[in-house]
Amino acid sequence: MAKVYGAVTIDARRCKGCDLCVVACPADVLELQPQEVNDRGYHYASVVNPDKCIGCAACATVCPDACIEVYRVVEK
Amino acid sequence: MTQEEIIRPENKVYSRPELLCDVHTHYCPGCSHGVVHKLVAQIVDEMGVADRTIGIAPVGCAVFAYNYIDIDWIEAAHGRAPALATAANRLNPGRLVFTYQGDGDLSAIGTAETIHACNRGENIAIIFINNAIYGMTGGQMAPTTLLGMKTATTPYGRQAELNGYPLAITPLLAQLDGTCYVTRQAVHTPAAVNKTKRAIRKAFENALAGRGTSVVEIVSTCNSGWKMTPDQANKWMVEHMFEKYPLGDLKDVESKTK
Amino acid sequence: MEEVKLMKGNEAIAHAAIRYGADGYFGYPITPQSEVLETLAELRPWETTGMVVLQAESEVAAINMVYGGAATGRAVMTSSSSPGVSLKQEGISYLAASELPALILNVMRGGPGLGTIQPSQADYFQATKGGGHGDYHLIVLAPASVQEMADFVALGFDLSFKYRTPAMILADGIVGQMMEKVILPEQRPRRTDEEVRAQCPWAACGRGNRDHKNVVTSLELDSAKMEVNNERFQATYRRIEENEVRYQEYFTDDADYLVVAFGSIARICLKAIEDARAKGLKIGLLRPITLWPFPTTRIAELSKQVKGMLTVELNAGQMVEDVRLAVEGAVPVRHFGRMGGMIPNPVEILDALASNFDELKL
Numbered sequence: 284m285a286k287v288y289g290a291v292t293i294d295a296r297r298c299k300g301c302d303l304c305v306v307a308c309p310a311d312v313l314e315l316q317p318q319e320v321n322d323r324g325y326h327y328a329s330v331v332n333p334d335k336c337i338g339c340a341a342c343a344t345v346c347p348d349a350c351i352e353v354y355r356v357v358e359k
Numbered sequence: 360m361t362q363e364e365i366i367r368p369e370n371k372v373y374s375r376p377e378l379l380c381d382v383h384t385h386y387c388p389g390c391s392h393g394v395v396h397k398l399v400a401q402i403v404d405e406m407g408v409a410d411r412t413i414g415i416a417p418v419g420c421a422v423f424a425y426n427y428i429d430i431d432w433i434e435a436a437h438g439r440a441p442a443l444a445t446a447a448n449r450l451n452p453g454r455l456v457f458t459y460q461g462d463g464d465l466s467a468i469g470t471a472e473t474i475h476a477c478n479r480g481e482n483i484a485i486i487f488i489n490n491a492i493y494g495m496t497g498g499q500m501a502p503t504t505l506l507g508m509k510t511a512t513t514p515y516g517r518q519a520e521l522n523g524y525p526l527a528i529t530p531l532l533a534q535l536d537g538t539c540y541v542t543r544q545a546v547h548t549p550a551a552v553n554k555t556k557r558a559i560r561k562a563f564e565n566a567l568a569g570r571g572t573s574v575v576e577i578v579s580t581c582n583s584g585w586k587m588t589p590d591q592a593n594k595w596m597v598e599h600m601f602e603k604y605p606l607g608d609l610k611d612v613e614s615k616t617k
Numbered sequence: 618m619e620e621v622k623l624m625k626g627n628e629a630i631a632h633a634a635i636r637y638g639a640d641g642y643f644g645y646p647i648t649p650q651s652e653v654l655e656t657l658a659e660l661r662p663w664e665t666t667g668m669v670v671l672q673a674e675s676e677v678a679a680i681n682m683v684y685g686g687a688a689t690g691r692a693v694m695t696s697s698s699s700p701g702v703s704l705k706q707e708g709i710s711y712l713a714a715s716e717l718p719a720l721i722l723n724v725m726r727g728g729p730g731l732g733t734i735q736p737s738q739a740d741y742f743q744a745t746k747g748g749g750h751g752d753y754h755l756i757v758l759a760p761a762s763v764q765e766m767a768d769f770v771a772l773g774f775d776l777s778f779k780y781r782t783p784a785m786i787l788a789d790g791i792v793g794q795m796m797e798k799v800i801l802p803e804q805r806p807r808r809t810d811e812e813v814r815a816q817c818p819w820a821a822c823g824r825g826n827r828d829h830k831n832v833v834t835s836l837e838l839d840s841a842k843m844e845v846n847n848e849r850f851q852a853t854y855r856r857i858e859e860n861e862v863r864y865q866e867y868f869t870d871d872a873d874y875l876v877v878a879f880g881s882i883a884r885i886c887l888k889a890i891e892d893a894r895a896k897g898l899k900i901g902l903l904r905p906i907t908l909w910p911f912p913t914t915r916i917a918e919l920s921k922q923v924k925g926m927l928t929v930e931l932n933a934g935q936m937v938e939d940v941r942l943a944v945e946g947a948v949p950v951r952h953f954g955r956m957g958g959m960i961p962n963p964v965e966i967l968d969a970l971a972s973n974f975d976e977l978k979l
Contacts (some may be wrong), residue, residue, distance in 0.1 A: 287548075290365040301389030301589045307549055325388065333362055336367045340373040341549040347386065347393025353373035411823040414687070416834075431821035433688040434834035435681065436711050442678040443685025447821075449669045450641050450691045451810075475674035486626040559714050571913070 286358045289338025291330060293349035296328035296354060304342035310335040313342060376400035378429045382523040383504040385423055391579035392421055392488060397611045398556045399486070400428050401460070402563055411456035412455040413441040413447050417469075418496040421580075424594025429435025435603040441476030442510055444483040448566075455567050457484040463493045465527040473532070478536030484562035487529070487574060489521040489580040489604060498584035502526035505603055510584070525603055529576045539571035541610040545594040545601075570612070578604045619800050621836050623792055626766035626792040628798050630696065631656035633770035634668070638805040638852040639720075640691035641669040643682035645701060648734040649790040650724035653696045660745040680708030680721070687717040687783075688833040690813040690820030693827075697828055698721035698790075699740050700731060702748075709783060710749030713850070714835030716819075718777035719861050721755070722786045724793035727958040735958020736790030738880060739933035744787045746907040752847060754854050756784040756861065761877040763797035773774075773803060774903070776861060777818070780853055786815065787908060789931060791881035791960070809928055854910075863906035864915060868894065873902025874974055877940050878929040879905050882961070886929050889963035898977055900970065908936070916943035925949045925974045932956060949973075 291312070298321060305313045305328060312335050315326045328351075330336070338355025378400035386392050390401030402456040403412050409430055416424040418437035425432030435443045440458035444504040465473050468576050492510055499512040502614065505525050507516040517525075540562055544555040555577055561582040578600050582592035625634070629655050634642060644654040654672060664667035669686075679695045692959070697705060697962035712719050718930040722939035725740045726834040727733035744757045756776050758769045766788060773784040818962060821831045858912045867887055869875065883904040891902045903919065905912050925948050928937040937952035945951050953969035955961045961969075971978045 288365050290362050292366060292371075294597045297383065299388035303389055303589050303593075305550045306590045306593075324381070338365075338372060339549075343373040344549040344552045345394065345546070347368050347388075347390055347397070348373045348384065349379055349393070351373070352371060352487060354367065354370040355372045356360060356365050358360070385721060410825050413823055414822055415685070422836060425830075425834060429830050431823055431830050432832045433821045433835070434709055434832070434836055435717075436684070439681035439684070439708070440679070442673070442681035444972035445671070446641060446643060446682035446684075446691075446693065447689050448667075449671070450686045450693070451822055471674055471677050479838065520743050609925070 287337050288356045288358065289336035290333065291336060291342060292352050292357045293328050293330065295321050295327040295329070297348050298312055298325060299348055300325035301347060303347065304328050307341040308336055308343045309339065309341060312336045325350045330351035372475060373442070376404050378404045379430050380427050382426060386420065386426055387583040389580070389582050389592070391546050391577065394428050394552060395533050395555070395577055396424065396486065396487065397560055398422065398552070402556065402560045403430060404563070407559070408455050408567070413451070415444045415447065415456065415458040417458070417460040417464040419464050421459050421461060421488065422495065424459050438467070439472055440465050440469065441472040441481070441485065445476050445479070445481045448481060455563055457486060457566065457599070459486045459565065462489045462491065462501040466502045466526050470528070474535070477532045477534045477572045477574065478537045482547055482566050482569045483572060484559070484566045485572065485574045486559065487576040488579050489576055490579040490584070491600065492580045492581045492584040494584050505599060520524060527604060529574060530609055532574050533595065537572050538574060538610060539565050539612045540573040542608045543576040543578060543604060543606050545596070547580070547596060576604070578606065621798050621800055623796055624763065625653035625794055625796050626760070626763045626788060627799070628656045628725065629763050629767040630770060632801050633767040635660060635662040636802045636804045637665055637771050637774055638666060638684055638692065638807040639668055639694060639774065640807055641686045641693040642669035642692065643671050643673050643695050644778070645673050645676045647698045647701045647841050648697045649726055649769070649793050650696050650722065653722065654911065664962065665935070668781050669767065670935065676704035677707065678927055680705040680979060683719050684708050684711055684717065687712060687719045688715065688820065688967065689822040690817030692718070692778070694720035694722065696724065698724045698726045701730050702740060702743070704879045705745055706749035709755065710751055710933070711835050712783040713753035713755070714751060715833050716758070716781040717783065717833065718772045718774070718781055719783045720777060722785070722788065723781060725787065725789045727796055732956040734790070736931060736960060737956070737958060738789055739880065739935070740787065741930070741932060743913070745939070750765035754778070754909050755851060756857060757905060757909050758786050760786060760788050760792050760842065761880050761883050763795065763799045766792055766802055767799050768794065780857055782853060788879050817824065829870065829909065855925070860911040860912045861907060862912050862914070864912040865906060867902040867903045868913040869901035869903065869919060871899050872922065873899045874970065874977060875926045876899070876900060876902045876918065876929060877926060877936065878902065879908060879936065882929055882931055885961060885963055886966055892963055893967055897979060911939045911943070913943040917945070920944040920947040923948060924976070925951070925953050927953055927973055929961065929968055929969070930954045933959065
């Protein structure tokens with residue numbers, strides 16, 4: 284069975300910490316930074332469980348600020 | 360497989376659209392406008408029509424849309440976007456002309472311009488963001504505000520006796536002979552975003568093909584105006600907005616040609 | 618060979634617009650100017666020059682169509698009469714603020730309110746002082762004949778494109794409705810897409826090969842930048858004031874008294890002055906052709922020559938204020954007006970001169 288590896292990059296500078304990507308992710312990959320803020324004062328989203336990512340792009344799709352890009356590798 | 364092995368250009372499946380300008384938007388965190396802007400940029404890019412697209416920006420939260428998408432824009436007076444689009448399109452054949460309007464712009468002050476552009480069957484696309492509130496001016500009642508909903512000008516909740524009823528304008532537009540495609544979508548889930556993308560693309564294709572007016576209403580959130588978190592706002596929208604503004608196609612005349 | 622035709626001023630506007638190579642007309646019916654749209658509809662220029670003609674759902678929509686078309690670099694116009702022009706003020710302010718060329722015809726009727734459908738000049742203040750919100754001016758042309766109705770279409774468009782600011786033809790119900798002979802201009806071709814792009818590099822007509830987007834907007838929330846924008850508008854207005862003042866003088870060489878009148882009323886004044894001259898009274902006439910920019914300098918010069926001035930207007934006294942500003946108290950400046958659609962005859966004008974200036978009593 285094919286195994287899917289995913290990864291996301293988040294433009295923390297652009298992120299407004301709205302949390303919608305965290306909610307949309309089916310694999311609990313993302314969380315908002317509990318302490319750190321970006322230079323606009325937002326607790327930006329970050330990857331906490333990279334190995335769980337399946338590259339489904341749900342997070343990027345709902346992101347209002349287009350700060351998430353998604354990569355996917357399907358290993359057969 | 361390591362992150363470095365996955366994060367390579369050849370594995371990229373979702374990118375920031377090239378047509379989105381490299382600026383911060385003024386929208387509040389979680390605002391639906393951002394998602395819809397992204398879709399517009401993606402679609403214009405994918406259709407390869409950035410060189411011949413003219414966007415008409417409204418008055419309201421999307422007033423600065425022209426700063427965010429790298430196409431030609433005309434900023435309209437409040438409610439007048441469909442009038443501008445009418446002329447921009449008729450005087451410039453072959454251009455893709457779309458308006459981007461909120462509920463105050465389209466269904467209050469611009470009701471006449473909207474209905475008559477649709478009734479003439481102008482070959483334009485209308486993107487209608489319905490978040491049931493005036494965002495830019497600080498959360499006042501919109502025509503689409505639900506009964507009981509608290510806003511800055513209905514602090515005790517909208518009452519029919521005082522403020523009239525919520526206006527579902529899209530069904531009115533669907534009745535007009537000039538419209539070819541009228542649909543109501545949302546952007547609260549990945550699946551909904553993808554459906555909205557297909558709807559806007561279809562509207563843009565209709566406009567270019569001269570099939571008449573297309574209207575894509577996007578039932579949206581204004582979490583700041585509603586005084587909720589973005590996630591709460593999405594849930595509130597599903598529970599309350601979809602009853603008055605149910606999602607789905609209201610009209611789709613595929614083969615109609617003018 | 619010259620084509621001499623007999624037609625109404627409103628009809629002449631329609632013919633002249635097509636012959637200028639205008640790209641679009643957007644209007645809404647209102648008396649006494651509906652013949653503009655009716656004539657265009659009858660002439661069907663969309664089948665010949667490709668000019669777009671559209672009856673809008675309101676004056677507000679029509680002026681905003683003009684705004685949308687002008688923003689793409691096209692030569693577009695609208696026409697209306699006083700109550701309709703009030704509705705258009707929103708769009709006119711936006712046109713001025715976005716530095717867009719456009720032509721607006723006001724065939725004035727009596728007001729205020731719904732008023733009357735008879736001729737008036739009561740929109741002088743509205744036309745020359747801005748009309749809508751904000752600090753701006755329109756280039757205002759005042760035709761006195763059907764020929765000038767035709768000629769001012771090209772003049773209005775040309776000035777409007779030259780300075781990137783809207784122009785208005787401020788006519789009255791008399792020149793709109795009366796029939797006179799007119800020599801129509803030669804048919805000019807409409808500009809091609811390429812010509813529009815070359816002439817209007819700012820136009821939001823689709824990026825084409827441009828490496829940047831064009832945005833037409835009147836919005837600027839940064840006060841420092843908005844002040845710069847306003848200063849740019851004012852600099853344009855100064856250039857227009859320096860270069861585009863137009864007026865016509867009659868019998869001013871030896872005049873002891875001066876009548877100032879614009880539009881069709883100037884012709885009645887001329888008749889009165891000819892009658893007065895026959896009786897030995899040395900009266901001259903100055904007819905401003907541009908109401909903005911106003912012939913301030915020339916009127917100031919004449920104030921050193923004459924003993925008094927009288928403005929004759931179809932209103933309660935509007936242009937008289939600009940004449941007084943020009944004269945700066947040097948000589949008495951009086952006003953004679955009729956209102957509500959009433960038009961003075963030459964005898965009334967002579968009586969007004971006599972009652973204001975003792976020397977002119979016969």
